[in-house]
């Protein structure tokens with residue numbers, strides 16, 4: 001059965017009348033990882049997402065699978081080691097989607113990052129993350145640094161470093177893991193909100209679910225329940241009357257996107273700005289995105305938004321390092337804004353808070369997991385499923401966690417070389433689409449072939465996008481056009497230069513309400529370029 005709206009209805013119908021082993025609340029990367037881990041162990045799993053998969057933080061990150069150099073500064077060696085080794089595993093599981101990327105770190109006179117300390121730190125980073133020799137950090141002289149990135153402000157540059165990272169598409173990583181969990185038998189529904197808990201005695205025994213498409217409610221019983229609702233974790237703990245002790249501290253992070261021509265950097269760059277914070281500038285397709293801010297947040301979590309201050313901060317940061325670009329607010333083509341669900345620590349500022357994950361266990365048996373990183377999703381899942389198994393299924397003979405061996409794409413690639421061979425072959429056979437194929441392969445892996453197969457020969461980009469939409473509707477449970485625009489294809493951010501009213505009309509396919517919503521989403525993106 002395709003992973004589409006019919007499958008969603010099928011799964012909801014099943015859940016209406018059957019009890020499951022494990023209910024996972026939240027379809028971000030954390031919930032996705034848990035669902036896959038649990039189903040591979042042999043549990044019957046339901047995953048419920050209130051809006052769309054990756055609607056929360058998991059579509060609004062810096063889109064890096066990284067070892068977290070900044071955690072070294074905070075002396076969190078354990079975290080660096082864990083996420084450092086995890087990135088290599090996730091790359092192996094999805095080499096088309098988690099792509100090696102060399103990061104340039106320019107070093108300036110009088111800034112926090114000293115040359116020798118950075119050299120030593122990166123060496124330690126490579127050691128902790130077990131980076132293979134050919135990928136280990138390379139220190140650069142001033143001349144080499146300026147040659148690597150001619151756009152850099154030369155004033156005060158004393159050298160630089162190149163080190164290994166991986167880039168990804170966060171929302172696609174999430175959907176691929178969810179599809180994999182579904183292929184292995186998990187019951188999955190987006191637009192299905194958990195509105196309350198069902199108690200048996202003093203134990204949670206299920207949830208009330210509201211189908212957000214029809215408004216109808218139903219009860220779902222489950223032996224174990226894991227709350228993986230990201231920034232909303234505390235709202236559910238509150239409903240479970242268990243928001244005691246540690247709580248979440250939400251911080252907002254904004255990214256802005258420029259045309260690559262306006263910020264034509266040669267590679268990804270991680271640079272320090274005036275206030276000592278570190279900012280990424282990352283090229284992607286025809287664009288370069290820059291982020292992130294890190295400020296305390298209290299407000300409407302669905303849409304944390306961007307303020308003029310956020311945008312001005314980032315534009316100034318970029319101009320301080322790449323002054324010749326002379327960027328203005330008017331150059332911002334698109335943006336996104338997300339919330340970090342961090343664990344509160346008394347007296348610490350937003351950027352000082354640890355990115356470690358934490359599990360909360362309520363007296364009624366609800367397990368909640370928050371904090372952490374996109375990069376560490378697999379280990380987070382392993383830890384919390386281990387605990388759920390210990391609490392609820394110790395008498396069952398279940399498989400051990402094996403997600404490090406479960407590829408996250410239908411047809412798996414051996415390694416990145418294999419991906420490149422596939423891509424070159426696809427280009428050779430579809431020369432007219434050569435420019436678009438790297439993007440398609442990075443997003444859809446081997447499924448790029450299916451998308452291209454269904455294409456008319458007119459070679460118009462809008463036809464390609466419609467073929468992508470068609471694929472995502474049939475195989476990735478796109479329910480609302482926004483799901484496709486933002487979280488399956490990323491076109492709202494990385495295709496906005498080609499997106500016009502005519503295309504939106506074609507995408508809405510006569511549905512006036514969808515069209516109005518998409519026009520609204522698009523117009524909000526243009527806020528600062530008016």
Ligand code: FAD
Nearest residue numbers: 026028029030050056057058061062064194230253374375
């Ligand atoms: P979410 O993705 O928010 O998922 C929770 C889901 O639960 C949401 O989709 C929500 O709709 C759903 N939900 C809420 N309530 C309910 C309910 N009642 N019923 C059903 N569903 C519900 N990490 C990295 O490794 N690399 C990076 O480059 C990186 N950059 C970042 C940059 C920024 C600006 C931010 C904010 C974070 C970044 N992170 C990064 C961290 C990473 O993105 C997050 O740790 C991760 O995405 C959190 O995923 P999650 O699944 O826990 O939460």
